[in-house]
Amino acid sequence: MEKHETVRQVVTCRVCERDDWQDVVSFGPVPLANQFLPQADSYDERFYPLGVRSCRSCRLMSLTHVVDPKILFRDYLYVTPDSEMITRHMRYVVDVCRERFEMPHDGLVVEFGSNTGRQLMAFRDTGMRTVGVDPARNLAAVAMADGIETVPEFFSAEAAASIKADHGPARLVLGRHVFAHADDIAEIAAGARELLSPQGVLAIEVPYALDLLEKTSFDTIYHEHLSYLTVGTLVTFFERHGLRVVDVERLAVHGGSILVFVGHADGPWPVRPIVDELLETEQRAGMHLDATYEGFARNVAEIQAELPALLRGLVAQGKRIAGYGAPAKGNTILNVCGIGLDELEFCIDTTDLKQGKVLPGTHVPVHPPEYAKEHAPDFYLLLAWNYAEEIIGKESAFRDAGGRFILPIPEPVIL
Ligand code: TYD
Ligand code: ZN
Numbered sequence: 001m002e003k004h005e006t007v008r009q010v011v012t013c014r015v016c017e018r019d020d021w022q023d024v025v026s027f028g029p030v031p032l033a034n035q036f037l038p039q040a041d042s043y044d045e046r047f048y049p050l051g052v053r054s055c056r057s058c059r060l061m062s063l064t065h066v067v068d069p070k071i072l073f074r075d076y077l078y079v080t081p082d083s084e085m086i087t088r089h090m091r092y093v094v095d096v097c098r099e100r101f102e103m104p105h106d107g108l109v110v111e112f113g114s115n116t117g118r119q120l121m122a123f124r125d126t127g128m129r130t131v132g133v134d135p136a137r138n139l140a141a142v143a144m145a146d147g148i149e150t151v152p153e154f155f156s157a158e159a160a161a162s163i164k165a166d167h168g169p170a171r172l173v174l175g176r177h178v179f180a181h182a183d184d185i186a187e188i189a190a191g192a193r194e195l196l197s198p199q200g201v202l203a204i205e206v207p208y209a210l211d212l213l214e215k216t217s218f219d220t221i222y223h224e225h226l227s228y229l230t231v232g233t234l235v236t237f238f239e240r241h242g243l244r245v246v247d248v249e250r251l252a253v254h255g256g257s258i259l260v261f262v263g264h265a266d267g268p269w270p271v272r273p274i275v276d277e278l279l280e281t282e283q284r285a286g287m288h289l290d291a292t293y294e295g296f297a298r299n300v301a302e303i304q305a306e307l308p309a310l311l312r313g314l315v316a317q318g319k320r321i322a323g324y325g326a327p328a329k330g331n332t333i334l335n336v337c338g339i340g341l342d343e344l345e346f347c348i349d350t351t352d353l354k355q356g357k358v359l360p361g362t363h364v365p366v367h368p369p370e371y372a373k374e375h376a377p378d379f380y381l382l383l384a385w386n387y388a389e390e391i392i393g394k395e396s397a398f399r400d401a402g403g404r405f406i407l408p409i410p411e412p413v414i415l
Helices: 069-073 084-100 118-124 138-145 157-167 186-196 208-213 232-239 273-284 288-317 328-337 387-393 398-401
Strands: 007-009 021-031 048-055 059-062 066-069 108-112 129-133 171-177 197-208 241-252 257-264 321-324 345-348 378-379 404-407
Touching: 007 118, 007 171, 021 288, 021 328, 048 157, 066 069, 084 118, 084 171, 084 241, 084 257, 084 273, 084 387, 108 157, 108 186, 118 129, 129 232, 157 171, 157 186, 171 186, 171 404, 186 232, 186 328, 197 208, 197 241, 208 232, 208 404, 232 241, 232 273, 241 273, 328 387, 387 398, 387 404
Parallel strands: 108 129, 108 171, 171 197, 321 345, 321 378, 378 404
Antiparallel strands: 007 066, 021 048, 048 059, 197 257, 241 257
């Protein structure tokens, strides 16, 4: 990227380096999904084009435009939420990595995109040595205060070499929901190759493009998520970089994700049958066909029409609606469906950093959950739908008092 360029159009596929795209969806200019704003009388926000195309050669789904990562990630408001589902998931990640790949108890784990260090703490609890890497200086500082050594940089071959010089080779390099955020993924592969011991494993967790298409979870499309990946695309990518996908685990987190394990191409780990099974599943789902992406675009257009109509109908009946959660993905839904202050009175969210601010684009205020005690709405639009079970479970009082939830995805329904 040029020095002063803040957004650029994607021309060459970051996986296969070809240039044969199918345009899938285009949402026009949208503000950044994690750019929560302090309350003010007027707002001066930047909008960036948001859209997705699919590479006909390797079927990477990529954003059409890339925003300078320094704008997105240097001062980052996304903090791993304090959720039971996530805490359980983090422990699970520790267990699968250690058991399947025979990690020595004092082995080194390097996590990039380590956020506030919670995942690394779960590794530290088992005795493993940990180093975090995260360019968000505000978050790296939080992790450091909790005793998790964190390098405040983007993960790269250079950062990897410097960690290796200080700590030795890593048994595990982990990137949860960060690989799909990176434009220069070749640099991540190079960093992993540099840092991993011969038996070392790179584990990346990414939203699964198959789930995106099957659930029409188009709200996971925002400027931070540059790539929407299948196992097939990742197999192609790592092969090109001297690495090999050896195992995959399908997960429910973030609306459907995959944890993909990658070893050196000449490393000791055999390729497990699940890899071929998922390649077949993807073929059967038509992930290689233009028609599949055309169908996805039609489903998105339907939600874009139906959801605002549903909410406006309720408002016309005098119902009050608030957003449950203020996730980044909620901002895609609202901005892309034209839903704003006319429909939503406020959102509640447990994240300190978001409370007291307003949502980007729509300027809906974000309040702490306690606010809803005095101002309970008739309906909650479940913007954090990926935690539906957990949230509906703990909001029994709201439901007992007659409150209802609206699920926006895979199609708008009142629960
Ligand atoms: P998440 O799904 O992690 O994020 P994103 O779309 O930003 O990647 O975000 C969930 C948001 O919902 C987060 O801001 C915390 C909030 N939340 C609540 O307010 N209450 C809850 O009970 C849960 C589970 C989440
Ligand atoms: Zn490609």
